[in-house]
Amino acid sequence: MPAPAALLREARRRAGLSQRQLAHRARTAQSVVARIERGQTSPSWDTLARLLAAAGFAIHTELDPRSSPRSHMLDDVARILALPAERRLDEVRNVNRFVYAARVASAAPLDLERLITTLAQHRMRFVLVGALAARLHGFPRVTTAADITPASDPENLARLAAALRELQARVYTESVPEGLPFDCSAQALARADLWNLVTAAGRLDLAFVPSGTGGYDDLARGAVRFKVYGTDLLAARLEDIIRSKEAAGRPQDRQDVVLMREMLKRRPR
Structure with missing residues (x-):
């Protein structure tokens, strides 16, 4: 499973949202999104799940990496x-x-x-x-x-x-x-x-x-x-x-x- 920073960046990219737009949807500050995406803070899973939901995604965990390093x-x-x-x-x-x-x-x-x-x-x-x-x-x-x-x-x-x-x-x-x-x-x-x-x-x-x-x-x-x-x-x-x-x-x-x-x-x- 990707780290929270990579996961959030990818979800936001696929949703076509700016950090500001995602923060508005999730009712949080843009600085929160920015800090998570830069890896400066490790979010709680409640926060991460809420941000991903605002981008239209749910979390699905995967314990196995792919057969070759991505x-x-x-x-x-x-x-x-x-x-x-x-x-x-x-x-x-x-x-x-x-x-x-x-x-x-x-x-x-x-x-x-x-x-x-x-x-x-x-x-x-x-x-x-x-x-x-x-x-x-x-x-x-x-x-x-x-x-x-x-x-x-x-x-x-x-x-x-x-x-x-x-x-x-x-x-x-x-x-x-x-x-x-x-x-x-x-x-x-x-x-x-x-x-x-x-x-x-x-x-x-x-x-x-x-x-x-x-x-x-x-x-x-x-x-x-x-x-x-x-x-x-x-x-x-x-x-x-x-x-x-x-x-x-x-x-x-x-x-x-x-x-x-x-x-x-x-x-x-």
């Missing part, structure tokens, strides 16, 4: 990277609030601030991986779940279990989006390499050994540190995200890799 998606990378790290994640949060309000009323949207700060408060060692980690590197696709690779030593698993209990974690299934109860203990978590969870702060997937990697120690060596929500967050470097997605080989992963490799080519040397 120029507007690559152009959005620079805009995302110009934002503070926290703002990059805030855009993901705003998308999730809208998607879950519209489609999954029984489950909580992804609240990254609550999720990340809760894990940090429990002094949990983990690396953010997947599309959300890639977002911090400028990746334009929005995801509806956070993926982390925790350290698997007993002490860290105990801290993880405590954090998950605080977040009211349950096992996620498509048929029961609000989740199923499970034994949220360090011993139980150690029995599987992958856990798909839903929490009071949204979807959280635990991948102790992501495809193509050796797990936490492997990823932490090259991880990039970002300051978000008052805490230091380790995110897998883009090269390691690509390595994992190539090994997983799912259709979504293959599409992501095409775009991520283009991002690497465009990085300043």
Whole structure:
């Protein structure tokens, strides 16, 4: 899904409206439209939906990018990277609030601030991986779940279990989006390499050994540190995200890799 700025610009262009005309229809100030389109502010979904409706459009979310990187998606990378790290994640949060309000009323949207700060408060060692980690590197696709690779030593698993209990974690299934109860203990978590969870702060997937990697120690060596929500967050470097997605080989992963490799080519040397 395009970022709000690109989405609004395209809707206004197709409707043949000036910023002033769109603002008048939506009963808001032209400066609001201008700031959103320049990427200077991330609108609430109520505001974005109202502006799009004024242009004659409704929002339809799409989680899969096209099979080849489109120029507007690559152009959005620079805009995302110009934002503070926290703002990059805030855009993901705003998308999730809208998607879950519209489609999954029984489950909580992804609240990254609550999720990340809760894990940090429990002094949990983990690396953010997947599309959300890639977002911090400028990746334009929005995801509806956070993926982390925790350290698997007993002490860290105990801290993880405590954090998950605080977040009211349950096992996620498509048929029961609000989740199923499970034994949220360090011993139980150690029995599987992958856990798909839903929490009071949204979807959280635990991948102790992501495809193509050796797990936490492997990823932490090259991880990039970002300051978000008052805490230091380790995110897998883009090269390691690509390595994992190539090994997983799912259709979504293959599409992501095409775009991520283009991002690497465009990085300043």
